[in-house]
Amino acid sequence: MAATPAKPSTKPSSPNFSSGPCRKRPGWTFNVLEGAILGRSHRSNEGKAKLREVIDLTREVLEIPEDYRIGIVPGSDTGAVEMALWGLLGARGVDVFAWESFGDDWVKDIAQELELEDRRVFQSPYGELPDLLQADPSRDVVFTWNGTTSGVRVPDADWIDDSRTGLTICDATSAAFAMDLPWAKLDVTTWSWQKVLGGEGAHGMIVMSPRAIARLTDHVPRWPLPKLYRMVSRGLVSEGLFVGETINTPSLLAVEDAIDGLRWARDIGGMPALKARCQENFNRAAEWVSRNDWCDFLADREEIRSQTSLCLKIVDPDLTGNVAEQTKLAGAIVAKLAEENIAFDVGAYRTAPPGFRFWGGATVDARDLGLALEWLGWAYSETRRANANG
The missing domain is CATH 3.90.1150.10 (Aspartate Aminotransferase, domain 1)
Structure with missing residues (x-):
């Protein structure tokens, strides 16, 4: 075999290349957390203002349409995706596309937990992508924009029909803030703080189009919904969820860190x-x-x-x-x-x-x-x- 190359003499300034939680932004120090509202209720005016700032900055940086709702939810991206699956599916058939581990998890949820009979599953091995043109615009579609564990992403959203009658549910946890997300093509989009902006774990984000919001009240799932997944109360959408009134108690320390990451993203362009x-x-x-x-x-x-x-x-x-x-x-x-x-x-x-x-x-x-x-x-x-x- 070829001779071993000389041992490099220069090391990276940071050895953190984990795919989640990911590296903190350049220049991050613990000092950025000094403004955190600690020892206070997340339902205090100050706590809700911090949560609302996360939502507002998210809309600004990602250029999310004003009529799309943005919520902070428990359970990281997994919690956000499963909130969408449990709360929205079952009204019509569903097509599921998977090509890595997390997509496989959504297949299992739909087939084994929700037991949706009218389902079509399109799967590919690591390194490949299923035929996205198989998506039926009359059915709901569940897919991952970017496969964190496979390094495979969808190249575009041209395969999503503008005149679709089903909903598109997109797990975008390692794509949000890194790749263009065409909001008009996406009805539910989810991610977690610990990915592209290097935030802390346990919190998820969910973005819902007007069509997805309408599904919440037009369709009642046949299965019981855990409290953490409920976006409807007494037949009405829980609007507080989309202005910072979270379902459970968030970490306001993690919230402060998320604000720092979003401000950095905004300020660099x-x-x-x-x-x-x-x-x-x-x-x-x-x-x-x-x-x-x-x-x-x-x-x-x-x-x-x-x-x-x-x-x-x-x-x-x-x-x-x-x-x-x-x-x-x-x-x-x-x-x-x-x-x-x-x-x-x-x-x-x-x-x-x-x-x-x-x-x-x-x-x-x-x-x-x-x-x-x-x-x-x-x-x-x-x-x-x-x-x-x-």
Whole structure:
């Protein structure tokens, strides 16, 4: 095999490349939390003002239409998605598209928990995308915009019919604030704070179109709804949810952190700047992959590769088909990168093919990512050499 490249001399300024919770914004310190309303009720005027600020800043940065409702909900993105599934589905047939672990979870919810008989499931393995043109505009559609665990995203929303009569329910947790979300095509959109803006966990966001809001009162699910999923009270939409009156008690410390991330996003230039930072990270990764023939993107097609979830696979011909050896090798490399304080939490998702996953969202600096990938190349060669001599 080729000689091991020289050990890089420069380390990233931050080794945090986890895909969730993700790296804090550049320049973040604990001082940004000093304005948090601690020891107070989230239902106080001050507490509700903070929650409303999150909603207002979210609308501003993401350019969400004024007639769309925005809510802060419990349970991270999972809670937000399941709130939509439990509260809205069942009025008509549903098409579900899945190509990674979280999409698979929504399939299980619909098939095994809600037991919807009129369902069609379109699934693809890691690295591929189902045929989105199979979506029927008369049926509800559930899909993930960006596959966090697969590095596969939808290239656009052209496959969603403007004259549809069903609802589109989109899990956008690793796409929001990184990719264009065409609101006119999306009836329910969800994400969590700990992704692209590097917020804290446990809180989710849900954005609902007027058509989705109408479904809440036009359709009564046949299954019981837990309190955490209820968006309707006495036949009327719980409007307080969409002005900061949360269903359960949020962390006002996490709220303050979310406000800081949103203000940063606004102040650097909003969506154009956020997308540019993500694209720069992707370009840095693509350039590195082009120089390293042992590694490639998990997604073979360029147009479906994620700019945030940079999922890589081992394509060394000596290891082709040997999943056990690839898994062992990848694990050793991930451990070496952590020991060197180069990159933390960069192993592939547990159900994905063996390889690596670097977060490339807007809070990650492209220079840091480039340095980490150079170290990845060194760690690969060093580990392969050690195994050959061992």
